[in-house]
Amino acid sequence: MKFFYILACLLLISCNQSEIDTQGFDLLTWKSDKKGCEGKRANLLADFEQKVKPKLEGLREIQVANLLGKADFAILAERNQKFYRYYIEEGEQCGKNKKARYVQIRFSALNIVNEVTVVYY
Template sequence: MKKIVSPKIKTQLLGLLLLSACSTPDSMKGFDSKTWKDDRDACQNQRAALVDDFEQIRKELYGKKEYVVRNVLGKPDSEELMERSQRIYFYYIEPGTQCDSRNELSEANRVQVRINSLGKVSEITYYKPVETQKPE
């Protein structure tokens, strides 16, 4: 016997799948994304206090899609296009010349998130490595 699913139910299921696909993973919900996103270019110096918390979720970001990074960290402060459709997102973690001129990369410390050609995180580094607490 063949079961028939109404188009309305199919639409609702598709909507739920799309909503869940764009959400932040539960394991990253403890990270204060709002404060990180609100401190654009780290000019308010609030991101520096979140570096240890960021370190807790950093390894979980590997292999995640670009939209997850944007949900957790927000729009990058700067972006560099690489060969073969790769990109590097820059998120400053300390104030610097980027607060005065947003047209150039600053020498201020920043998180660098490499997005590969498949749209997934392949590398996360610091411009100037910082002392962080190691995750347990």
């Protein structure tokens, strides 16, 4: 019985990892630029690729949402995979007649990040 209690505690602790260290990345500005329509995320892209992107792989969906804010667009794909998109600049999602760059995060069927890509047009 004691073993199961300890195991349950360890599982809860591992699921509630402490806040991810983003080395001074401006998360407030990232989160405030919904759909990238204000162009603030474009100014953060180099920092994002260097300081945040390498730390996303292996995180759970809830951790990503807590870190980066609600995704601008989510896709449920085959085999229960999920994709989050965070737009970097204004485009069709803001009513403009152009495609926008975005960060795409792929989650496995277990809701764990297994790929982070910056999509350029």
